[in-house]
Amino acid sequence: xxxxxxxxxxxxxxxxxxxxxxxxxxxxxxxxxxxxxxxxxxxxxxxxxxxxxxxxxxxxxxxxxxxxxxxxxxxxxxxxxxxxxxxxxxxxxxxxxxxxxxxxxxxxxxxxxxxxxxxxxxxxxxxxxxxxxxxxxxxxxxxxxxxxxxxxxxxxxxxxxxxxxxxxxxxxxxxxxxxxxxxxxxxxxxxxxxxxxxxxxxxxxxxxxx
Numbered sequence: 338x339x340x341x342x343x344x345x346x347x348x349x350x351x352x353x354x355x356x357x358x359x360x361x362x363x364x365x366x367x368x369x370x371x372x373x374x375x376x377x378x379x380x381x382x383x384x385x386x387x388x389x390x391x392x393x394x395x396x397x398x399x400x401x402x403x404x405x406x407x408x409x410x411x412x413x414x415x416x417x418x419x420x421x422x423x424x425x426x427x428x429x430x431x432x433x434x435x436x437x438x439x440x441x442x443x444x445x446x447x448x449x450x451x452x453x454x455x456x457x458x459x460x461x462x463x464x465x466x467x468x469x470x471x472x473x474x475x476x477x478x479x480x481x482x483x484x485x486x487x488x489x490x491x492x493x494x495x496x497x498x499x500x501x502x503x504x505x506x507x508x509x510x511x512x513x514x515x516x517x518x519x520x521x522x523x524x525x526x527x528x529x530x531x532x533x534x535x536x537x538x539x540x541x542x543x544x545x546x547x
Contacts, residue, residue, distance in 0.1 A: 376398070379404070380399055382417060468539075468541050
């Protein structure tokens with residue numbers, strides 16, 4: 338991710354995997370063996386590794402050297418690239434326009450240039466290909482709840498290193514995805530309760546060739 342180099346020490350599965358995996362897996366359940374999936378912003382590869390054993394061709398890319406080193410060491414059956422997600426990774430240039438699914442979990446909220454990121458996703462996908470994206474959910478009722486609970490300042494804490502710099506709602510994530518050329522937008526909540534979700538999981542498609 339642009340300008341952010343996370344330091345990973347283990348490949349322990351993040352707690353977020355517990356609530357992100359079920360809806361992401363549902364969105365991916367109908368893809369057959371041989372499907373090409375690229376995880377942009379894959380971190381230490383632990384989330385992508387949950388999809389091993391399905392006969393899919395799995396690729397991951399991240400800007401963190403420590404994350405990619407751990408991913409390569411622990412998941413040798415997946416091809417990982419050290420790359421800035423604002424452009425197509427050099428090792429995946431031959432896949433541009435041929436990828437069935439681009440997966441990206443809890444990444445877009447960290448980026449200064451989400452439009453450049455979504456452009457990379459779009460260019461990687463084949464016509465009619467699928468993007469599955471997750472990001473923390475923000476909406477009116479959730480923000481009211483955070484304010485009433487006294488946690489609003491902590492949630493938007495500007496002092497947190499490598500923290501979130503974009504705070505996406507249903508409306509704003511739809512707008513930027515439509516602007517990027519994606520269609521067939523479907524959004525589901527993940528974690529906690531309706532309208533207080535921790536994250537939203539979004540599935541969209543690249544426009545098919547005419």
